[in-house]
Amino acid sequence: MNGAHLHLIFNHLPIVFPIVALLVLIGGFLFKSAVIKRVALAIFVAGSIAALPATLTGDGAEEVVENYAGISEALMHEHEEIAETFALLSYVLGVFAIIGLWANWKKKSFSNYLAVTVLIFSLVVLFFAQQAGTSGGEIRHEEIRANAATVIPEGDDD
Numbered sequence: 001m002n003g004a005h006l007h008l009i010f011n012h013l014p015i016v017f018p019i020v021a022l023l024v025l026i027g028g029f030l031f032k033s034a035v036i037k038r039v040a041l042a043i044f045v046a047g048s049i050a051a052l053p054a055t056l057t058g059d060g061a062e063e064v065v066e067n068y069a070g071i072s073e074a075l076m077h078e079h080e081e082i083a084e085t086f087a088l089l090s091y092v093l094g095v096f097a098i099i100g101l102w103a104n105w106k107k108k109s110f111s112n113y114l115a116v117t118v119l120i121f122s123l124v125v126l127f128f129a130q131q132a133g134t135s136g137g138e139i140r141h142e143e144i145r146a147n148a149a150t151v152i153p154e155g156d157d158d
Contacts, residue, residue, distance in 0.1 A: 003062075003064050004064040006053075006060060007057040008061075010050065010057055011054040011057075011136065013054065014050045014054050014087070015130075015133050016047075017043055017044070017046050017050055018043075018044060018047045018090070018093070020043055021040045021044040022040075022119065022126065024040035025044075025118065025119055025122075027040075028040055037115050038105065041097040041098075041100045041115070041118065044093055044094060044097035045097045047090060048093055048094020051091065052087075055084070058080065062076055065139065065140065070142070071139060075138055075139045076139055079135040079139060082131045083132040083136065086128040086129055086131070090125055093118065096121060099114060
């Protein structure tokens with residue numbers, strides 16, 4: 001297993017976990033359930049932790065693919081910058097979620113405000129998650145690049 005393979009294993013987790021956590025947190029508000037909110041906050045923490053191996057395996061992935069034909073150094077650099085911002089924001093979200101877990105567990109009066117803060121901040125984090133995921137995919141997948149040529153399938157001359 002090489003660095004690129006490891007990065008592919010880990011890089012989806014910090015993107016998927018906050019999506020799931022956001023949906024669970026919304027469910028916690030809809031059902032007015034402190035337990036469901038705690039589960040969501042714990043998933044946010046897991047997503048934050050998952051950002052670490054995704055970040056740490058990025059350089060190994062770059063070393064594997066940097067000499068492949070069609071790989072752009074500029075795209076890799078852009079992805080690295082966006083991914084670093086995403087990881088930092090994920091860590092901040094994880095800290096907010098830990099504080100929110102504590103406040104929820106201790107039944108603090110401000111726990112719902114923290115949960116709302118986590119919900120809103122998670123939308124910002126998910127924006128950067130989308131940016132990081134797309135910019136990473138563009139490194140190897142020309143078809144998703146903004147400047148990709150439109151290809152007309154054979155037999156579709158209309």
